[in-house]
Amino acid sequence: MYRSRVAGTGSYLPPGVLTNADLEKMVETNDQWIVERTGIKRRHMASSDQACSDLSLIAAENALKDAGLTAQDLDAIIVCTVSGDQVMPSTACVLQHKLGARNIMAFDLSAACSGFVYGLSVADQFIRTGVYKHVLVVGAEVLHRFVNYQDRETCILFGDGAGAWILSRTSTEDKNVIMSSHLHADGGLGDLFVLPAGGSKIPFSAEVLENKGQYVRMKGREIFKNAVRTMSHCCQEALDANEMTADQVDWLIPHQANNRIIEAIAEYYEFPKEKVVVSVHETGNTSAASIPLAFQMAKDDGRVKRGQVILLTAFGAGLTSGSLLMRY
Incomplete structure (x- = not known):
């Protein structure tokens, strides 16, 4: 291995x-x-x-x-x-x-x-x-x-x-590696965030365009509650798997969906705000691009450095969720 x-x-x-x-x-x-x-x-x-x-x-x-x-x-x-x-x-x-x-x-x-x-x-x-x-x-x-x-x-x-x-x-002797990742999905909550048309179930048609089925739809309140709960669970899973505590993490880089969600996760773990990377003010929600964009901003301005322990966590339509702990 x-x-x-x-x-x-x-x-x-x-x-x-x-x-x-x-x-x-x-x-x-x-x-x-x-x-x-x-x-x-x-x-x-x-x-x-x-x-x-x-x-x-x-x-x-x-x-x-x-x-x-x-x-x-x-x-x-x-x-x-x-x-x-x-x-x-x-x-x-x-x-x-x-x-x-x-x-x-x-x-x-x-x-x-x-x-x-x-x-x-x-x-x-x-x-x-x-x-x-x-x-x-x-x-x-x-x-x-x-x-x-x-x-x-x-x-x-x-x-x-x-x-x-x-x-x-x-090599296995290298300390700066991905330690573990933890992935989940709850398809029973898939209707909270959808893009209805364009697939085999609802192909594009004049009716789809009239009903605006080509655009994303979401149930914001339910998304918020599930995002905080699920990302917090994924973070804890990563810490437990590596026998670590939150204070040993140098940076938490969550999916940049909403600043209130990010603050709720940080509060749950008592992460100091200065240890949480936030870029949502500049980029909005960029879905799969949000974590690497936030990481790059923190790397470019000198916050993220080699040898630091970094915890990534995300939540998205599906409903999918996950975390990854690494030493960069």
């Missing part, structure tokens, strides 16, 4: 920005209402000619550069997204071609906002068992194209972006 280390990281936020002031002109809302309930001040928006694979490409290239590798070194590509370029082929296959990678395994993983933690866990298993040496894991979303900007409950939340990590094989 081998272990996995984070060899390189990268991210990309498209330059287009949608502020709360912009939203005030589009729907009945205001900056104070949005900030008090979500903490979000602005979101980045992909341009009309940018697809999910385009954002993924820039983040992946940055991660490869950080790792000192080229696309030819990759053994597998996992793109975690719910807003891929198209139903088929996968965005991972499109990204493989754009990167100029070899004829390697490439697939999309759909676990919504938990996608990046799911993807890291899958990549970790391939590396631990000796199948692959270098795996690219990307979390990328162009969510604004699935948002109804007449629905103030959802349109204030979502933004676009991409983050990428390279997981590489290392």
